[in-house]
Amino acid sequence: MKRLFMNPDPDADSKPLPWPQWVERHGRVFFLYARQQTRCESDAKDVLQEALAEAWRRSPDRSPDKAVVFATIRRRAIDLGRSMDRRQKRELAVGHPGEDWFYPDFSEGDTRETLAAALARLPADFREVLTLRIWGGLTFPAIAQLTGVPCATATSRYRYAIEHLREHLAELQP
16 A cells, blocks of 8 residues: 555656657546546546647647646646536526536456545545645645645645545455
8 A cells, every 4th residue: 555655756757758758658647637627538538638739739849847737637627617517507407407427437456446436535625636746746836836725735635635545445454
């Protein structure tokens, strides 16, 4: 379990990479974040594609700053969510209910399912900070700037998220 809470590649941003390698290296983390910010996998893919295209346009000759990509994903997801909410209101007004909310896909075993369930139980703001810190590798000041909260709040949300996960996962130990 200790391995789960380690930064996966602390030196990942120290070397500039060509775009295909950069996307291959960071794409999964960006998709994880996009998935948490959106209501379904297809929306996450759309948001991620738009964010990466924007990052590429802004920095075609160098690797973009990961914090900027996370911020773009977040902004695009918020815009998409607002648009979908407006659409749902219009559909409900004429008697056409919208689709169901996000249903996670757990197909790789009990450990993954248990961890995903524990993460899903976290408040959204705790889960967002946890994702940005652990899988995104962002610093607390960068997370604070991205989420619009003080650095101390970002740090405490991370600490509370870890405590919640430890408590929930400790109950599963024999």
